[in-house]
């Protein structure tokens with residue numbers, strides 16, 4: 194079984210201590226959200242998992258393999274996809290070229306591999322834009338292309354950093370539908386989010402981070418019922 198496991202992870206930026214003993218687990222087939230306000234440590238947590246910043250203590254394992262000390266490309270090769278918060282597409286390449294250059298054989302050959310055509314089935318908006326340059330896409334289209342690029346690497350776990358931030362409400366609804374579809378396809382998802390509504394719509398479980406510490410975790414139904422926790426850690 195696939196599993197991502199963080200145990201007592203601390204992370205520093207230089208001399209600033211940012212994450213304190215963060216522990217979280219994502220099991221195969223789950224959609225898990227990491228909720229928290231601005232500056233809570235969501236991006237740092239995801240970047241620490243991806244090896245973009247090194248944990249100063251604690252352990253990170255993926256299917257039993259220790260990720261501490263590995264380079265980001267080695268972590269990606271183990272089957273972890275990453276959708277950063279800044280929509281990394283190539284503006285001077287077409288939509289199809291952006292997808293094609295991200296193609297990479299998945300580790301599990303039994304799983305159906307992603308193709309550009311399958312990405313267009315998942316994100317129908319992108320199909321007619323096939324020959325358009327990435328730089329001319331709307332924010333929502335760029336976000337779908339960014340997710341599509343990550344899927345082309347055939348990951349088994351995807352980490353997404355605030356996937357609906359700055360995206361129009363209608364596109365948020367569409368992305369929620371597409372996330373649910375990805376879950377039915379067997380993809381495991383961990384995503385950072387501030388939008389409680391989007392998170393509750395698609396997640397199985399939630400963790401809340403504040404000032405670099407995990408303050409709460411539970412099922413999404415438990416969090417939906419817990420107004421006190423919502424007000425304490427999520428309302429602005």
Ligand SMILES: Nc1ncnc2c1ncn2[C@@H]1O[C@H](COP(=O)(O)OP(=O)(O)OP(=O)(O)O)[C@@H](O)[C@H]1O
Pocket residue numbers: 206209211229230231232233234235236237238387
């Ligand atoms: N490169 C850096 N150097 C020093 N401090 C940093 C750096 N990046 C982030 N921080 C600090 O680390 C803390 C956590 O930031 P992080 O970006 O992880 O939060 P976040 O939950 O993703 O916030 P946001 O909702 O704004 O994206 C913040 O106090 C931030 O100022």
Ligand SMILES: [Mg+2]
Pocket residue numbers: 235236237278354355
């Ligand atoms: Mg962030």
